[in-house]
Amino acid sequence: MIDFNALFKISYGMYIVCSGDNKSGNGFVSNTVFQVTSEPAKFASCCNKNNFTAGIIEKYGCFSVSVLPQKTDAEMFGRFGYKSGRDFDKLEGMNVKYGKTGVPIVMKECIAYLECKVVQKFDVGTHWIFIGELVDAEILDGSSEPMTYSYYHQVKKGAAPKNAPTYLDKSKLDISKAPVESALYKCSACGHIYDEKKEGVKFSDLPDDWKCPVCGVDKEDFIKI
Amino acid sequence: MIDFNALFKISYGMYIVCSGDNKSGNGFVSNTVFQVTSEPAKFASCCNKNNFTAGIIEKYGCFSVSVLPQKTDAEMFGRFGYKSGRDFDKLEGMNVKYGKTGVPIVMKECIAYLECKVVQKFDVGTHWIFIGELVDAEILDGSSEPMTYSYYHQVKKGAAPKNAPTYLDKSKLDISKAPVESALYKCSACGHIYDEKKEGVKFSDLPDDWKCPVCGVDKEDFIKI
Numbered sequence: 001m002i003d004f005n006a007l008f009k010i011s012y013g014m015y016i017v018c019s020g021d022n023k024s025g026n027g028f029v030s031n032t033v034f035q036v037t038s039e040p041a042k043f044a045s046c047c048n049k050n051n052f053t054a055g056i057i058e059k060y061g062c063f064s065v066s067v068l069p070q071k072t073d074a075e076m077f078g079r080f081g082y083k084s085g086r087d088f089d090k091l092e093g094m095n096v097k098y099g100k101t102g103v104p105i106v107m108k109e110c111i112a113y114l115e116c117k118v119v120q121k122f123d124v125g126t127h128w129i130f131i132g133e134l135v136d137a138e139i140l141d142g143s144s145e146p147m148t149y150s151y152y153h154q155v156k157k158g159a160a161p162k163n164a165p166t167y168l169d170k171s172k173l174d175i176s177k178a179p180v181e182s183a184l185y186k187c188s189a190c191g192h193i194y195d196e197k198k199e200g201v202k203f204s205d206l207p208d209d210w211k212c213p214v215c216g217v218d219k220e221d222f223i224k225i
Numbered sequence: 226m227i228d229f230n231a232l233f234k235i236s237y238g239m240y241i242v243c244s245g246d247n248k249s250g251n252g253f254v255s256n257t258v259f260q261v262t263s264e265p266a267k268f269a270s271c272c273n274k275n276n277f278t279a280g281i282i283e284k285y286g287c288f289s290v291s292v293l294p295q296k297t298d299a300e301m302f303g304r305f306g307y308k309s310g311r312d313f314d315k316l317e318g319m320n321v322k323y324g325k326t327g328v329p330i331v332m333k334e335c336i337a338y339l340e341c342k343v344v345q346k347f348d349v350g351t352h353w354i355f356i357g358e359l360v361d362a363e364i365l366d367g368s369s370e371p372m373t374y375s376y377y378h379q380v381k382k383g384a385a386p387k388n389a390p391t392y393l394d395k396s397k398l399d400i401s402k403a404p405v406e407s408a409l410y411k412c413s414a415c416g417h418i419y420d421e422k423k424e425g426v427k428f429s430d431l432p433d434d435w436k437c438p439v440c441g442v443d444k445e446d447f448i449k450i
Contacts, residue, residue, distance in 0.1 A: 006362035009292040009337040011238030036349045038392040067234040112234040124261045137231035167263040
């Protein structure tokens with residue numbers, strides 16, 4: 001039997017990947033950005049076909065990668081990781097610069113960025129792998145450690161959203177599913193704990209439009225722990 | 226101007242990727258293994274076309290990924306990272322098991338492994354991206370931290386070999402290149418320092434077949450520091 005816990009031993013960084021231009025841009029939280037060749041320097045970015053940003057990368061032929069530090073504010077994951085750019089402008093009011101290709105680059109929290117021009121696109125089923133040739137790169141904060149997916153998972157208690165390549169259906173994990181009297185629910189985005197005992201209201205009785213009081217993600221993004 | 230130092234902010238793990246069977250197998254050190262889809266679970270492995278293992282993956286249609294821990298012995302990088310399986314049998318005397326597909330899986334130092342059946346192959350120039358569907362996964366040591374490329378680079382003082390997707394020509398980095406009277410040379414594999422002053426022999430005067438006394442890699446894999 002496949003032990004899906006082993007998948008957590010694969011290491012990734014945490015990034016905001018953006019595309020578009022100064023009129024129409026969008027971005028999403030990604031952990032699957034990696035270099036694929038050295039000469040010339042080319043990078044792969046893996047993106048769910050349903051992601052709003054996927055269509056924008058296809059249209060504009062470029063993407064930026066903002067490297068997030070360990071200290072990244074939970075609000076960034078709420079905004080870029082658990083909400084769709086179809087519903088609101090994720091870049092509104094955000095500190096953004098525009099690269100050589102015109103692509104928006106999120107500068108808030110960013111410790112380094114890459115800018116790539118798309119040269120290939122591969123179909124791997126539910127996701128595209130976009131291959132981009134590096135056209136620009138800069139370090140903005142050389143002293144902060146990049147956030148890794150492991151850090152996000154273990155320290156920040158974050159989980160991958162459903163569209164992520166590394167999304168894991170919890171039923172695949174061998175964990176105890178014993179019923180409890182009063183339960184705790186954890187926000188997948190920021191790690192905030194909803195304690196039924198403390199709040200005096202069962203989580204299931206909260207209204208459907210209830211949001212995480214810390215980062216604002218939807219009720220459905222909480223996981224029973 | 227592109228600041229190539231920014232590329233070190235992209236996070237990776239460190240793995241031994243193997244292919245073949247119990248008669249003919251080989252493996253190499255890789256930092257570019259990552260999940261690309263969740264349903265079904267598929268993984269990408271990026272491999273230089275000149276790597277001996279690349280042809281073996283093509284022939285056998287499978288690969289294994291052994292996750293290395295932070296405490297990985299330098300000898301493993303010397304054996305799997307800086308030498309070619311064309312010259313000797315890397316798996317000889319190694320603790321190996323054979324997976325469901327028959328693929329060799331390096332168990333020495335391994336804290337978890339994945340086994341994949343190749344379903345796609347993409348050409349990205351100097352490298353192939355092999356896409357493999359997960360057929361098995363196991364955790365062997367849940368308490369050890371996986372080694373990251375950043376840890377290998379910063380703590381172990383290791384560098385990527387020339388065939389790696391993340392190989393970086395040092396001349397691209399903005400570092401001082403002032404001449405020195407007596408120089409230090411660092412082993413890219415294990416971090417061993419050759420000190421000309423202490424040894425009394427200039428590094429350039431060492432014979433061409435000189436090897437790192439610690440991990441055994443070739444003279445050409447030392448970098449002047």
